[in-house]
Amino acid sequence: MEKEDTKLTKLEIMDKDDYPEELKEQGAAALLLSCLPYTRFSYETSLALDKLKSDILGGGKRNRNSSSSRKRPRVSPSHNLGAAVSRKHFEDKQGEYNSNAVARNLPRKPPIRRLEETLKLIGNYEPHEVPSIPGLNGIIGKCSKPFEKQLTESDLRDDQSRLSINKADAQKYLYPLLNEDENLAEGISVTTYDPNGKEFAMVFKIWVSKIHVLIGGWKAFFHEHRLRKDQDFVTLWMFRRLDTKKLCFVITWRSLPGVTTPIKRERIRSRPRTRSKLGEIQVLVLAVQSHGAVQLVRVLVVGVNMRGGVLSVHDRQEVYAYRSSPLCQQK
Structure with a gap:
């Protein structure tokens, strides 16, 4: 015990110049690594690190002729993002891949997003x-x-x-x-x-x-x-x-990693107010669905009863009409 105490005392009083250079570098590296989780990077630094990460993981080789060939793992379970039948199969495969990726220190595959989750991320x-x-x-x-x-x-x-x-x-x-x-x-x-x-x-x-x-x-x-x-x-x-x-x-x-197909957004189109014998009405096209050669249009009619009776200005009804209907014809 006395010998160990003597060694510790010598280390405490050791002059900084006598401290081994190798241990200095190791100590500085250890301090830097311990501080990294609490360091806030600037936007420019984050972009540079992300680019460096992509270069390293992708091997620095990219096909210049293909603009969308970024080396990043992706999952394409189906052209239909909402395919419930094959989703479980790909989730199992993805879990198996990720477990092996951790052992081999490889990048994990991005999670498969449900269609509802993707639309929520886009819409919000x-x-x-x-x-x-x-x-x-x-x-x-x-x-x-x-x-x-x-x-x-x-x-x-x-x-x-x-x-x-x-x-x-x-x-x-x-x-x-x-x-x-x-x-x-x-x-x-x-x-x-x-x-x-x-x-x-x-x-x-x-x-x-x-x-x-x-x-x-x-x-x-x-x-x-x-x-x-x-x-x-x-x-x-x-x-x-x-x-x-x-x-x-x-x-x-x-x-949005995991999105592998184009997502169509419904655009709400409005028509100007018109007047009829029943009073002032307004027709709003909410959605259009195609069924073969027939297009079914979901419209919102404000201010008129479809049976012919006049409603108050606050009443409204949602109806379905074919594209050939006068309500849905474009002027």
């Missing part, structure tokens, strides 16, 4: 009204409301190099910011910013086929950020700079 997403991007504070003028789009295979093809924008979204969110002298057919030069504030020169235009697109720097954008079809959802804003009055876009995105 509410981005900020004004994008928070480094370097843009104080220069964002009039800004559109954000809207989201699921990336498709054609959006990530090198031979097309364009991001398509839904016509309804373009007319609702982007058209109000356009000036009279800006011609979409000829194309409008815009600056597009990524979440880090990096600029990409693009052109916002409408093709002869009436498709609204962003072209130019879009190819470099999705290659640099390794965006993937189906499971990556981009959010777009358009704004005018206060200093130059030029149009700009901001594109951010979020990933």
Whole structure:
């Protein structure tokens, strides 16, 4: 005991210069590792670490000709995300894979999301009204409301190099910011910013086929950020700079691993109020279902009884009508 006490005393009074360099490095590394769980990284550092992780796990080899070939395990149980028959089989296989992956120190497969869970994640997403991007504070003028789009295979093809924008979204969110002298057919030069504030020169235009697109720097954008079809959802804003009055876009995105098919969103279309002998009515198209050559349209009728009696303004009924019905014909 006396010898051990003597050794401890010598270690305590040992001068720092006499402490072995190897032990110093090991001690510093141990302290760094113990602090990592409580360290908050900046957004730029998180992106850099995520990119480094992808490079290491993917072996640093990516097919440059395929924009959506990011090396990340994925599960595709069925074209129907709600297929209950095969879901259990794939969950069992996934559990078996993950147990082996832990033993071999491999990345785990992303969990299979139910269709209801996926739709809830998409429907409950509410981005900020004004994008928070480094370097843009104080220069964002009039800004559109954000809207989201699921990336498709054609959006990530090198031979097309364009991001398509839904016509309804373009007319609702982007058209109000356009000036009279800006011609979409000829194309409008815009600056597009990524979440880090990096600029990409693009052109916002409408093709002869009436498709609204962003072209130019879009190819470099999705290659640099390794965006993937189906499971990556981009959010777009358009704004005018206060200093130059030029149009700009901001594109951010979020990933939903496990989504392997396009998800169709129902758009609620409304018709203007009309008058009839029964009084003022309003017809809202809630949903459209296709059954072969027949389309069944679910509509909401406000202010009129289907039997012919007048209702109060607060009464409403949901009815089903065929596309050939006068209630559902487009003017």
